[in-house]
Amino acid sequence: MIDLTLAEIAHIVGGTLMGGDASTVVSGLTDTDSRLIAPGDIFVAKPGEETDGHLFVPAAVANGAALVIVEQEVVGEGDLPLAVPQIVVRDTVVxxxxxxxxxxxxxxxxxxxxxxxxxxxxxxxxxxxxxxxxxxxxxxxxxxxxxxxxxxxxxxxxxxxxxxxxxxxxxxxxxxxxxxxxxxxxxxxxxxxxxxxxxxxxxxxxxxxxxxxxxxxxxxxxxxxxxxxxxxxxxxxxxxxxxxxxxxxxxxxxxxxxxxxxxxxxxxxxxxxxxxxxxxxxxxxxxxxxxxxxxxxxxxxxxxxxxxxxxxxxxxxxxxxVQRAEHWRMEVMGGNGVTVINDAYNASPDSMAAALKTLVLVAGPHNRTIAVLGEMAELGEFSGEEHDRIALLIVRLNIDELVVVGAGARRLHISAINEGSWDGESKFFETQDEAYDYLSGLLAVDDIVLVKSSNAANLRFLGDRIGELYA
The missing domain is CATH 3.40.1190.10 (Mur-like, catalytic domain)
Known part of the structure; x- marks a missing residue:
């Protein structure tokens, strides 16, 4: 960030400066997470859905924050003035x-x-x-x-x-x-x-x-x-x-x-x-x-x-x-003959279909293909039909085994079974631990495993566990 004085910042954000010398210069704003504040940074106390950034102002100050931007004045220990200047605004995100x-x-x-x-x-x-x-x-x-x-x-x-x-x-x-x-x-x-x-x-x-x-x-x-x-x-x-x-x-x-x-x-x-x-x-x-x-x-x-x-x-x-798209995005893991493609940072119908097609495309005649899938979230009224469509695609691609994890993706499992061309190739597990136990006993040399879900389903961590098991 460029150098700005406390007075300039207060004017820019339309707030009231409380404490400190208005001519003091600050030039850092790293994050709204108090744990990531570096010495000299500005801390913005952002209200959240589950907590409130104002509760973490003391932690930010302890980590070296030089200024805090808040929606109400924050006092220090013993109701003493806060150790650093603060700018009070109507809305910290604005x-x-x-x-x-x-x-x-x-x-x-x-x-x-x-x-x-x-x-x-x-x-x-x-x-x-x-x-x-x-x-x-x-x-x-x-x-x-x-x-x-x-x-x-x-x-x-x-x-x-x-x-x-x-x-x-x-x-x-x-x-x-x-x-x-x-x-x-x-x-x-x-x-x-x-x-x-x-x-x-x-x-x-x-x-x-x-x-x-x-x-x-x-x-x-x-x-x-x-x-x-x-x-x-x-x-x-x-x-x-x-x-x-x-x-x-x-x-x-x-x-x-x-x-x-x-x-x-x-x-x-x-x-x-x-x-x-x-x-x-x-x-x-x-x-x-x-x-x-x-x-x-x-x-x-x-x-x-x-x-x-x-x-x-x-x-x-x-x-x-560039060696990989990003952590948990088509990330190739594993070893000892087992390849894990961890693509579970997020999932939409388009990206799910693309990842499944890639699984089949990179597999040779000696490879067994296994898709470990979770829910595609935030689809609203399209959710049911899109999970059905992916199930149909899995069967048409002739993927060897489907492992579905989590209640939100159960329809994917049922739809794959209902295609009628499979006999036991689809397994459903409520929890990641259950799926991990099953997969750790299933996987063998020359298997290629795709792990894919929306971020909310958290299958990226299951992908990491499987990849580390065979590393």
Missing amino acids: ALGALAKEVVARVRALGGLRVVGITGSNGKTTTKNLVAAMCGRAGITVSPRDSFNNEVGAPLTMLKVTQDTEFLILELGASGIGHISLLTDMVHPDIAVVLMVGLAHAGEFGGVEATVTAKSELVTALPPTGIAILNADDARVMSMRSRAPGAVVTFGFSARAQVRATDVEASLAGTSFVLHVPDSEPVGVHFQVLGEHHVMNALAAAAVGRALGFSTALIVDALES
């Missing part, structure tokens, strides 16, 4: 956003910062990591930690910029109309990437068309000089073309895409393909990230690179350097 907006605006005024915003129902974090790897080769780059993509995480990322930052990469999530607009108003992106529109979080949005409206907010936020990067293979995404104020670049597998891939071949070692970009000769890429669906994310990243003026050589070097 204050966080206001501070981020001002910091980005000041850095942008220096003329060297370019902002890339990325959204979509799936693939945001992987694409963000690829773009960050690319931009990091060209200049000082700031990008989100993990999936920091909401009204708290995105501003925290924005606040990491300094006068020297050249590229700010943002992952922009939403669970309703207006959420992305709230974030883009803070940064005014130069490049907008829309990966796909699927059923992820459709229950929260209220349907797919509402999802299209929400995701298109990133495109409409562009200035006339901005560039929209759109998935040529997704009709819903391409419908946003007419909303782009400036240039549009497309990516995908289809021949009409400006940035595209051909000759895609997948294995447990990754995915190879030939990259085609405008004004450059086709070039082979060995992409270490597993899964054809991640090639789409690589193409989106390559399109960003071209929009930023990067050479094809730099783009390919960056793509080939």
Whole structure:
């Protein structure tokens, strides 16, 4: 973060400064988690659904916080004044956003910062990591930690910029109309990437068309000089073309895409393909990230690179350097003859289908394929039919065994059985421990295991346990 005085911060967030010297300079805001506060940081006491950040102000101060932003004055031990200054505001989350907006605006005024915003129902974090790897080769780059993509995480990322930052990469999530607009108003992106529109979080949005409206907010936020990067293979995404104020670049597998891939071949070692970009000769890429669906994310990243003026050589070097999408995203684990693909950070119908197809694609005739699946959450009225559809896909792909974990995914197990072509190949367990016990007695050399669920189902930890068992 750039240097700001206490007086400047109070003015920016519209709050009242209590205690401290108004001319004191602070320049750090790491997290809203008091445990992650570093000496000299600002601590924002954010109310939560289960707890309240104000309760952790003393812990933040003990960890070295130089300033706290609160919604009501906090006193120290024995009702004495707090040991550090505090700024009292009406809403700490709004204050966080206001501070981020001002910091980005000041850095942008220096003329060297370019902002890339990325959204979509799936693939945001992987694409963000690829773009960050690319931009990091060209200049000082700031990008989100993990999936920091909401009204708290995105501003925290924005606040990491300094006068020297050249590229700010943002992952922009939403669970309703207006959420992305709230974030883009803070940064005014130069490049907008829309990966796909699927059923992820459709229950929260209220349907797919509402999802299209929400995701298109990133495109409409562009200035006339901005560039929209759109998935040529997704009709819903391409419908946003007419909303782009400036240039549009497309990516995908289809021949009409400006940035595209051909000759895609997948294995447990990754995915190879030939990259085609405008004004450059086709070039082979060995992409270490597993899964054809991640090639789409690589193409989106390559399109960003071209929009930023990067050479094809730099783009390919960056793509080939990334060894995994992210922890728990198509992460290859295991050993001693057993391969575990832990992809249980999140799951939508689209990403579930893609992961299952990858499982089959990378398996040889001597491999047994086992899918360990949990619930796909946040699908609302689509939940039942989408779990049915995945069950049908599993049977049609001829996956050798299905292990379903958790009550929320029971319909997947029942639907697979009802397909009638299986006889005992689907097993259901209420708990992860039960599933682990079963799998530890089942798995053998040459087995390939996919573990996939929504984040809420927590199967990523089961994937870790299985992977560590055979490491």
